[in-house]
Amino acid sequence: MGKIWRVSGPLIIADDMKGSQVYEVVEIGEEGLVGEIVGLEGDRAVIQAHEDTLGLRTGEVVTGTGMILSVELGPGLVGSIYDGLQKSLLTLGEQIGPFIRRGVKATPLPRDKKWQFTPRVKEGDAVGQGDIIGVVPETELIEHRIMVPPGIRGTVKEIRKGDHTVEEPIAWVAQNGDVKELTLLQRWPVRKPRPYKERFDPAGLLTTGMRILDYMFPLALGGRASIPGGFGTGKTVALQQLARWAQTHLNIYVGCGERGNEMADVLSSFRELKDPNTGRLLQEKEIFLANTSNMPVVAREASIFVGVTMAEYFRDMGYDVLLVADSTSRWAEAMREMSGRLEEMPGEEGFPAYMGSRLSSFYERAGMVECLGNPGRQGSVTVAGAVSPPGADFSEPVTQNTLRIVDALYALEVTLANKRHFPAISWLTSYSLYVDAVKDWWNERDPGWEDTRAGALKVLQQEAELEEIVRLVGPEALPEDDKLLLLVARMIREDFLQQSAYHEVDTYCMPAKAGLMLKTIMKFYDLAREMLDAGAGIETIRSSPMVYRISRMKDIPNEEFEQRAKELWSEMEENLTTGKRGS
């Protein structure tokens, strides 16, 4: 037991802390504030407090818990709302009302709730780490698979079917004469990646329902993506859309240093919206971490790791998990704040020199793996992190350090946002290195994918070049085929890339629909070019009713689209050909 020697903001130095270890969790002062040891010097410990230190005095007691900062893993996680240290915010709300007071504890998993446990192994079976010994139906969408914790192997002495709380023993495993008790609950230190058997390259499309992602800049399962953008460019909305519609088994939303009202909005929308494939409420496949910008800064640092540890845990069950983090810049700022207090030598813009490695230690926990244990299974963690660069200037250190790690960049542009082009993802600066990883996925479903995608990107590229000329000579001075190109580029931008997050149909676009939409526009381009060649004027094409019809494609529901697209195509052939004959 130690005593406070110094308090300076979130930094606390305590005396008499012999026997502690770095990253051990401590309780500080009379109120028992949570802190974490970040350095030891003789018997003096340097502690970062995860709660507000206002009013602490020197000489107050500091107690080590003997535990490294860990998360509780087990049934009850799905649908929960946690703060950055995995305190259940709903439990806190019931206990102390709508305001958060420091020092109040709230267990992450409900202790009194009984879960229906069905064993998958029987007495006498040999089990090893990662083996699934039974399942709990946690929600309609998630079957919680109970695994033997890493480090344990032996013979099952007893296993109990039935209803259990998370702390009651469900199985006993004999290991070298020792008997280990297993519960539904396990713990894992947040800063330590969970083990797996083998790691693979990301593969297969992570369907997001966002056209510009799925079709143009795909994200692969097990991949890493970054979404940088100035304020008002729609980072949060983009991440919310990902968390809503990504066709993964489970999504984890980490709100790190962001707005409370937006968090409230996310939470309430997940209680109402339904998953497009299963028709179940989205909150049945979602975990929320909310550490808003007015909550203690240092806990932001922990929240990201808490989130990714949960993601790995579900990955180990054989699930595809998506973690979105909004925003990693606030997380980096928490690091900077602590580093400044520790009087470390600052790197760029005051950020600590280890920021880059800390960022990679987070992003590197994404991946597709062969999980430990039997039955054999694969799982993946995909990570998408928002970055909030000051002044929307991507040359700043957090963005640059992130770009060194991620393989997909969705760059949000202020100029697009100002034109209300949403999602404001720039088609000129964004990229995805997962095009090859999802090629097989797409080719199975849409053999023309690569060509259509390349064709559309080329039109957009040419438009950007023409734009320079237009600014000098005006749009009317261009040759006819360039005018057509501008028209088609505009259609791609407005009728395909733009997607409303708030339109009931357009908010989620199935990949099949996205493909057909773009093909329709490219088909229009082909037919219109033929018309031009046959001598029709650009005005005939511009005023064709097909232009308007194509612009309304977004409103057509996913299920009806194939049929309606067929009609549209035959209409187009007729209409645009008639125009040709007429001229």
Next chain:
Amino acid sequence: MEFSSLYVKEGRAINKAKGSLLVAESIPGVRFNEIVDVQLASGEVKSGQAIDISKEAIVVQVFGGVSEVDLIGSRIRYKGETLRLPVSMDILGRVFNGMGDPIEGGPRVIPEEYLDINGEPINPAMRQPPAEFIETGISAIDGLNALVRGQKLPIFSASGLPHNRIVAQLIRQATVKGREEAFALVFGAIGVSYDDASFFMRNLERTGALERTVAFINTASDAVIERISTPRLALTAAEYLAWRHNMHVLVILTDMTNYCEALRELSSMREEIPSRRGYPGYMYTDLATMYERAGMISGREGSVTIMPILTMPDDDITHPIPDLTGYITEGQIVLSRNLERKGVYPPIDVFLSLSRMMKEGIGPGKTREDHNNVFMQSYAAYAEGSYLREISTIIGAEALSERDNIYLRNADEFETKFIAQGEWEKRTVEETLDIGWRLFSALPQEDLKLIKEDFIKKYLPERQE
């Protein structure tokens, strides 16, 4: 500031005095961030705060600087309390300084309780998503950047622009449709000129809003450190009215640029490592802890809506002050010098302005069914017109097609008819939307892609030639 507690600890041994910091010998039991009195040899008392405590030394930041502090004759009294505001319903109609003392000559407030000026964060899981439309009577706000209860929506202005007049108009006109509820205004003036402060006070007096107002005024000549406490006092008062007395509170804070300058000044005195342009690295968090106090709570009546005003240094929206603010607030109303020069009042830059909470606050039952469509289409048309205007300055309007010229004219009319309005003109949201429809009637109808066909039939007026 008034304290009921007795002075418990006193120290004489001061080792260093520089800028606004005193380094004193340690006394056991001093709390982190507690408030202290520094008594000078002359008997004068200054306030301060213990910003770093250890068993070796205590660092005290003195409000108003350490001038006249001597190392031998001065004494530090530790009060065992963090900064608190005495509150009761009697604060309504009163004017206080940046330390919470009344300055209009009235008596001290008899407190019901003392509240920590830093407040407590609202549990995000207990928040109610804001969705109640506030009708301000200003078209550019109601139609395109609607404000809702519980939102934090700043005005990004610049020196010489009429932000004060716009805010005054907003205070005069803002109502929630069809409701008569307890409404209060909290006004925090931070480092503003005497004239600016009195402009607001006169305005409040004239509209009879004064008895529903609590004002905290720190003028440019007052102590810099009090600029840090002024907005916090204002928000504490607002929270008291909203959460204890179920009132709907609008908080106006002006000018937050002065607040950030004060923060930078104090940070450099504390010898902290500066971030961009010398502002401290924690400025985002510091501002967020204030702005995040806006909101609504599920199951409670009241609300706190915050409208901070800041002046962008050199009209630069990427300057750290507007930049960090924009990352925290739910949108921003940006004023444009260009429109101001064209004589448009209110000169609201529609492209840079944004209200993130708008979509929740508008629509059938709240404003009108076509609101969102009108908003999107007006926006698209104005964007198109502005783009063409830019091109036409180089190539001339004659080189544009007839269709392009329609959009060019539309952009001008949008500025003079939709955005522009009188300072005393209060437009209902229906009037605003109808102006939008009148402008659409000049556009080619097939271009109205963003509007549902039903609405076009219902609302589009006959074309006027």
